[in-house]
Amino acid sequence: MKKYFDKKNNRLVVISQLASSQYWDNLWSLKNLSEAIRKEGENKLVIYHTKKFIAPGKYKKILEGGCGKGQLVYSLNNLGYDVYGVDFAKKTINKIKEIFPELKVSYGDITHLNFPDNFFDGYWSRGVIEHFYNGYDMATKEMTRIIKPGGYLFLTFPVFSPLRKMMALLRQYPDFNEKNINKENFYQFILDSNAVRKDIEKLGFEIICEKKYNGILGICDELPIINKIFKKINSNNLFIFKVLRYLLKKMVPSSFFAHSILLIFRKSISKETY
Template sequence: MRYCDKKNNRIIIEGGSPTPEFWDEQSIIKELKKHIESARNERFVSNITAKFIKPDKTKKILEGGCGRGHFVYSLKYNGYDAYGVDFAKETIKKINLVMPDLKVNIGDVRHLDFPDNFFDGYWSLGVIEHFFEGYDEILSEMKRVIKKNGYLFLTFPHMSFLRKLKMKMGLYPPFNANVFDMNLFYHFALDPAKVKSDLEKLGFRMVYSRQLEGIKGLKDEISILNKPLQKIYNSQNFFVRALNYFGAKILAPFSAHAILQVFKRNQ
């Protein structure tokens, strides 16, 4: 279920409370080490990082909210001094057991256990939208631990053209905080202009932006298309995956589920 929060220009999306226990349950994979090591073939995080930070083992990159650690592994594999933190304790324990050389630890992105100006880069992949009380503490910690002239790589579900259109047409029921069951809260679809503005107030400057996952955004928002597009979205067939890749790009300006914003810390 989705609800319209017009006051804050965002959408509230149900799906299960994102507690540490919730994320621990998502990490139950029989071959965890194999899953993590498969990230050596991923290109999204590694390529975007390399656009702004040349691979160098002295360059420290953090993934805040690293989940199963596969992007931390990818960054390490591609030549960075990679770190990861997550508050899902059992997941981190499993990673430490099967990949003891991976710098992944239990931590809270709102209160990071790192010195000031420690990281050259910080990846936050779909994290800030899960905090109902807001992301201000997370952004403040990002500024604290990122070096001056360092980079923040941020992704989150956003208010796409399609979602804005549906909101304008009144297709989402209005959000009522007095009756909403917080146990059902999963994440927000955030206003990217507000996120950008909030980071600019902290001394960041946006240097790159890209809308992501056009097919996912379409299937999630138009129910009649959900089942056929879900098959395309999940398929491992080479040709269907190619269709998914190009279709997601073509549809992104209209229905992108998420957005990538890259910021440089100026102050």
């Protein structure tokens, strides 16, 4: 995996492997998908913020665009929401349907969704918009179309954090030159949160919450030496190492080291929002 600094757009470009539907199907081809969905479904960040802004209820419709293994759909369904999931990894979607036929997951393209206008009270997009090499405009315009006025957009993506900006300033990333890379190996962008926020606000949303998170992952992702140390700590189940892991997570400030960011927007009640 190689990162380049795109100075023009104030972001990092990650070259590794194309994030195609086949790539995700292979990544998610677990023997015990059922166990993985149940285990990963208890996402405190997702549950807390969903319940904070949208009270559970069978008439509260939520979509996860790019639902992956379906763990969020599973979790929110258990909380009582009318939740849907869409993903373009067809084999994974079919497998979820076999295991959990009650879940409303479907194969589809998040830039062309088969839902009516103003249909959802909430839309979760977790780690999706960064994978569009030619920009996320079509995806965000479709989000705008299907979210109700007054509804919520929960958006996460890898963030161009202060740590990463400092490393770019110190020229720790080679300069990005489109002519010198193979687009077929494009994996994702690490995005400037201010730029994303402005793009979404132009579509008729207001920002109501911003939370940087995964500070440990952020520092491990950028500093190989720290990554090696943390791997050793993480692989040991002795009590002292569990305490050390807990303390490190508390001590590493996500405001500076964050790997990802959650932006929560509320759609304007005005009719002309897209």
